[in-house]
Amino acid sequence: MMIIAGMLFGLALTALLWPLLPERPRLSLAALPGAPGPEITPSAALSWKERASQWAMAHLPASMIHGLSDADLDVLGTTRSRHTWAKIYGAALMLVVGLSLSVGAQVFYSMPLWLSLVLVGLLVAVVWLGPDAEARKQATKARREFARAVAVYVELMAAERSRNAQPTVALENAAAIGDSWAFQRIRQELVRARFSKVQPWVALEELSVQLQVPDLAEAARVMRLSGDNGASVYEPLRALGRNLRVRMLNEEAAREHEASGRMKNIIMLIALMFTVIVLTPMMLTLISA
Template identity: 60%
Template sequence: MLFGLAVALMLMPLLPARPQLRAVQDGVPLADPAAGSKLSVQDRIAGWALRVLPEPLTMRLSAADLDIVGITRVEHTWKKVFAALLMGVGLLVMSVAAQLVLSVPLWFGLIFAVGLAAVGWLLPDAEVVSRAKQAREEFGRSVAVFVELLAAERRRDAPPAVALENAAAVSDSWAFRRIRQELLRARYNKVQPWAALETLSMQLKVPELGDAARIIALSGDKGASVYEPLRALGKGLRIRMLNEDAAREARASDTMSNIVTGVAVMFVVIILTPMLLTLLG
């Protein structure tokens, strides 16, 4: 019965379904009838999971974390479904084999299968959170360079909008490409570029970019001289990054010291154990 239910649940998203407007509100991709395109099996399964499962299960991860690592909610949900099915069904098959060969009770394996499926469901969230943290650190370093370049552009009296575009065009890293895309979108949407960058900083939860955007906004909106504030911001970002690197190295040093101390204690215990056993005997 359990295997039949699992197969039915896996085949259900593949069956023809009536269109639902709620799918658009939930951000589930829909096929384009004009282009004749069809959703892939992964997208249909992930869309079904987003529509049916409770939000605490599918919306635990923030949109900012998904955005900064460059994956959509549907792709992430498919990874969660695949990991849960792979680990849960795999252990369930092993439990059935253990029951047939070793007479192990099936309920014992079912409990572990459910727990392992829950772990598989949560693992992609932990991976994205870790990747998002590293991406924000890398983006912050790129913003520090961007601020220095922006200060140099303002030093030579470049207009604020031109200074932003010239500073963003220096590097081809993913952070600078994202800044260039936002500046290009702002130009076509007739939005001030510093306002677009501040929106991007809130969208990605990168406050360093928001600080630079607010400083350059003083020059664009009020004509203020922002060279010194930009240099001060760049210096502050560099000092903060150096402090974070030093703290990270100190933690790594402490961890290594603890490992070496633990190995030394174990070595002493190994040497003293035969002597103590001899004395006690």
């Protein structure tokens, strides 16, 4: 049993260090067309991590794989395959570590086998669901950051329109000023719309639905009025930017109020525990007397 526990610990350590090792370059993928060599099939071009993710997505229940929406994955800039691999790696590592610890507990503490297996199963389930919860939290944070970037983008569009720039030019010039990931995403969408012969405000509306950021759709609708009907949208853009800033300030104040409330509850709990610790010896003395 000790040998099995040591082997499991070694396997867990190997699995932990394996992603940190440099990958071997696959020179066959860089071969020129027509060069001699074996033909590369689509399945052979996938890495073993991607193949494991594809197998899991094909055979495991959808409720276990699709715990995170496509919009959350898109706003985080990742794919379903990468996210699934993170879940597989964490669950497999926890399974190996849990089994090795259960073997040690059976050898040294005579823990029942069924209890150790139940504990390992619960830990594996928690680790499997952990990346989903963390990704949702990061996606919410990314949407708030994107909304702040949209507020700045609206002000920049208003400045461009005040200089009598065309709607399409105003959208592109305003997006070219920022360097954050949100501005880069907007620029990519505008470039795609230009080459796809799609109106830029239509592309931004689609991006807002794709990322679930409604503020960008509001800005796109205002620019649609200018592009389709030739309306003057300087004042509507300034009003929209002002409303976005006020709303974000109110949301930030609400979050700070909620955080301060949680801190008060923690302080009250600590004070209650300290009071119980101080009064317990006195109560025991009175009872014994």
